[in-house]
Amino acid sequence: MGIILIVVVFAILGYVVSNKLKNKFKKYSQVSLKANLSGKEIAxxxxADHNIHNVTVNCVEGQLSDHYNPMNKTVNLSTDVYYGRNAAATAVAAHECGHAVQHANSYAWLKLRSALVPIQNISGKILNVVLIASLFGGIALFGLPYEAVGVVVVGAYSMLTLFSVITLPVEFDASNRALAWVKQRNIVTPEEYGMSKDALKWAAMTYVVAALASMATLAYYMFIFFGNRD
Ligand SMILES: [Zn+2]
Known part of the structure; x- marks a missing residue:
């Protein structure tokens, strides 16, 4: 029962935040930038201002699909952001470049996050195996005692939670770098700056909700496996 409640609460919270984010972006996308620069030009x-010359800016399909890829050093902007000449596009383009700057400066949290990617993948696979096994024949996975299954589940889920928590400083720092640069470069009016800041705040909120959901689920698993069962 407990797990269903946690899932439902965070599913609703996640929906509310992502809806708010979409509405903010829609609103700020309609405000044309005084400087008339596109997301691509901003990026x-x-x-260039950070002396980064080996990163390419690409246009990718989808909405809010913007990301920085450290593997091939590309800033990937969605069509709306790439061509957009507004406060929302400015915010996203500068944020993704914030990740490129982190990469170029070997920012510690980004390095740690990248190092954890393989562990995160394996943990996800382990949890899937346990889930499928528990659907067929109960939690006594491969004849393992209940406590051992608990160690596996809690261990794997801890890794996923750690990953979602380490994502937070990486995301907040990218936004801070973006906003600091935008301000110092004087390419936005104070009003446009406020909009960019607000858009990035709501984007960060989605990561906060994801991390909280992960922590709550981890606490639940710890309780059912190792809680007081007298
Ligand atoms: Zn980001």
Whole structure:
């Protein structure tokens, strides 16, 4: 029962935050930037200002699909952001470049996060195996005692939670770098700056909700496996 409640509460919270984010972006996308720069131009300017010349700016499909790829050093902007000349596009383009700057400066939290990617993948696979096994024949996985299954589940889920928590400083720092640069470069009016800041705040909120959901689920698993069962 407990797990269903946690899932439902955070599913609702996640929906509310992502809906708010979409509405903010929609609103700020309609405000044309005084400087009339596109997301692509903003990104290229920010990279050049940080002496980064080996990162390419690409246009990718989808909405809010924007990301920085450290593997091939690309800033990938969605069509709306790439061509957009507004406060929302500015915020996203500069944020993704913030990740490129982190990468170029070997920012510790980003390095740690990248190092954890394989462990996160394995943990996810382990949890899937346990879930499938528990659907067929109960929690006594491969004849393992209940406590041993608990160690596996809690261990794997701890890794997923750690990953979602380490994502937070990486995301907040990228936004801070973006906003600091935008301000110092003087390419937005104070009003546009406020909009960019608000858009990034709501984008960060989605990561906060994900991390909280992960922590709550971990606490639940710890309780059912190792809690007081007298
Ligand atoms: Zn980010």
């Amino acid at each position: 290229e300017l920010m990279l």
